[in-house]
Amino acid sequence: MFPSRFDYSAPDSLDEALATLGQRADETKVLAGGQSLIPLLKLRFAAPATLVDINRIPGLDVLEESNGHLRIGTLARHNQLAADSLVGRRYPTIASAAPQIADPLVRNLGTIGGSLAHGDPAGDWGSVMLALNAEVVVRGPTGERRIPIDDFLVDIFTTSLNEDEIVTEVLVPQPEGSFGGAYLKLERKVGDFATVGVAVHLELDGDTIARAGLGLTAVGSRNIKPTNAENALGGNKCSDELFAEAARLAAEAADPVSDVRGPATYKRAVVEAYVKRGLAEARDQARARAGRT
Amino acid sequence: MHLQLTVNGNPREVDGAWEGESLLYVLRERLGLPGSKNACEQGECGSCSVYLDGVLVCSCLVLAAQAAGRDVVTVEGLAENGELHPIQKDFVEAGAVQCGFCTPGLIVATHELLARNPRPTDPEIREALAGNLCRCTGYEKILDAVRAAAVRNSRA
Numbered sequence: 001m002f003p004s005r006f007d008y009s010a011p012d013s014l015d016e017a018l019a020t021l022g023q024r025a026d027e028t029k030v031l032a033g034g035q036s037l038i039p040l041l042k043l044r045f046a047a048p049a050t051l052v053d054i055n056r057i058p059g060l061d062v063l064e065e066s067n068g069h070l071r072i073g074t075l076a077r078h079n080q081l082a083a084d085s086l087v088g089r090r091y092p093t094i095a096s097a098a099p100q101i102a103d104p105l106v107r108n109l110g111t112i113g114g115s116l117a118h119g120d121p122a123g124d125w126g127s128v129m130l131a132l133n134a135e136v137v138v139r140g141p142t143g144e145r146r147i148p149i150d151d152f153l154v155d156i157f158t159t160s161l162n163e164d165e166i167v168t169e170v171l172v173p174q175p176e177g178s179f180g181g182a183y184l185k186l187e188r189k190v191g192d193f194a195t196v197g198v199a200v201h202l203e204l205d206g207d208t209i210a211r212a213g214l215g216l217t218a219v220g221s222r223n224i225k226p227t228n229a230e231n232a233l234g235g236n237k238c239s240d241e242l243f244a245e246a247a248r249l250a251a252e253a254a255d256p257v258s259d260v261r262g263p264a265t266y267k268r269a270v271v272e273a274y275v276k277r278g279l280a281e282a283r284d285q286a287r288a289r290a291g292r293t
Numbered sequence: 294m295h296l297q298l299t300v301n302g303n304p305r306e307v308d309g310a311w312e313g314e315s316l317l318y319v320l321r322e323r324l325g326l327p328g329s330k331n332a333c334e335q336g337e338c339g340s341c342s343v344y345l346d347g348v349l350v351c352s353c354l355v356l357a358a359q360a361a362g363r364d365v366v367t368v369e370g371l372a373e374n375g376e377l378h379p380i381q382k383d384f385v386e387a388g389a390v391q392c393g394f395c396t397p398g399l400i401v402a403t404h405e406l407l408a409r410n411p412r413p414t415d416p417e418i419r420e421a422l423a424g425n426l427c428r429c430t431g432y433e434k435i436l437d438a439v440r441a442a443a444v445r446n447s448r449a
Contacts, residue, residue, distance in 0.1 A: 001334045002313070002314060003313045005311075005313070006313055008312035008313060008356070008358050010358065010359075031356075034354055034355070034356070034359075035336055035354055038315075038336075038353075038354045038355075038356065039334075039335045039336060039354070041313070042334060042335070043335075051313070053356075053358070053359060055359065102336075102424075103339070103423045103424030104349065104402075104420070104421060104423060104424050105336065105339055105342060105349055105350060105351045105402075105424040105425075106336055106351070106354075106424065108348050108349055108350055109348075109350050109351075109354065109355070190423040190424075191337060191423065191424060
């Protein structure tokens with residue numbers, strides 16, 4: 001199984017990568033971890049004339065807190081995020097999702113930027129970043145722009161990234177107060193795409209929800225942000241009734257299709273159960289954090 | 294392209310490779326190392342598992358060009374002086390091999406697991422080998438082999 005012919009370039013600077021990309025942007029693909037793109041090339045679902053490999057550009061795997069954000073470089077591998085101690089301490093939704101992506105081999109090469117730019121509605125990072133209100137930083141010929149994740153994700157395999165732009169970073173707001181989060185994923189077997197995934201992030205002030213973020217995986221043509229559910233939670237005190245109501249609203253926002261992974265009604269029911277469960281887990285984490293300070 | 298890389302500790306050079314062919318193809322068809330197996334070619338099955346700069350990867354999902362200047366270790370690189378690696382012996386003794394097609398990938402993946410976690414628990418073994426599919430054994434004998442290797446580690 002071979003890709004169709006392409007020219008390959010592996011620049012060692014972002015400027016050079018952007019210049020190559022700019023020459024024939026509509027015929028060029030950017031190669032990050034390659035764990036989705038290379039299969040697509042082999043199946044000839046993608047047949048670019050040029051491939052720009054960004055893996056030799058230094059500095060694109062940054063992972064640090066600065067200016068109120070966690071900066072995640074586009075080349076941060078899933079496994080790097082799963083193992084990072086700062087992420088483990090401060091970003092439970094990310095820490096929970098990372099080890100559930102694909103399988104260990106794929107996690108060793110797959111990147112957060114590549115995954116988001118791929119725009120797969122069954123991708124896990126889109127939901128996590130929706131729950132966390134992240135922004136995607138992209139660079140193009142005219143400079144840099146920061147795109148809220150909800151505007152970045154457009155439709156199935158479609159993002160608002162222009163053809164001549166490259167994702168460089170993901171910016172996640174630092175959590176405030178006592179916080180908790182989780183990613184719940186149902187898969188038929190390890191390495192399969194999610195049947196349903198749910199990302200949850202909560203910030204509590206006492207027992208009042210200062211911020212609630214949710215994201216839904218594989219139940220629509222893109223990762224879904226159930227804003228009605230988030231709004232129902234914000235400003236209210238934690239309770240099982242409130243969580244049940246938010247879960248009902250999130251299930252309403254889901255738009256799954258029946259397929260080999262299950263009927264739509266089942267997937268909607270899983271969304272409801274997982275949102276309820278995820279909120280309870282995030283609340284318990286937040287309370288435990290509050291208890292420690 | 295002219296490709297230079299290190300394979301199993303030896304500098305190797307390949308002429309006439311195409312940048313877009315896989316590292317797996319380079320290993321098997323251009324360097325005569327058929328240990329890494331070519332099955333799904335989609336990163337699903339793990340039968341092509343190798344180390345790339347010390348990291349366990351599917352060699353079918355690495356382009357030849359990406360391997361330039363890198364350090365690759367295949368299953369052939371684990372045995373020394375014509376002797377099977379102890380993990381390979383454990384697989385043989387546990388009867389963890391039937392058709393054998395998944396075995397090289399599982400051996401490399403087990404080697405990687407035990408290098409970072411010499412006494413893994415059963416869930417840790419299952420997690421670490423989750424990307425390596427076997428269609429014959431039902432995995433129980435493979436788990437036996439990895440447990441045996443771990444016990445051997447604890448005696449060493």
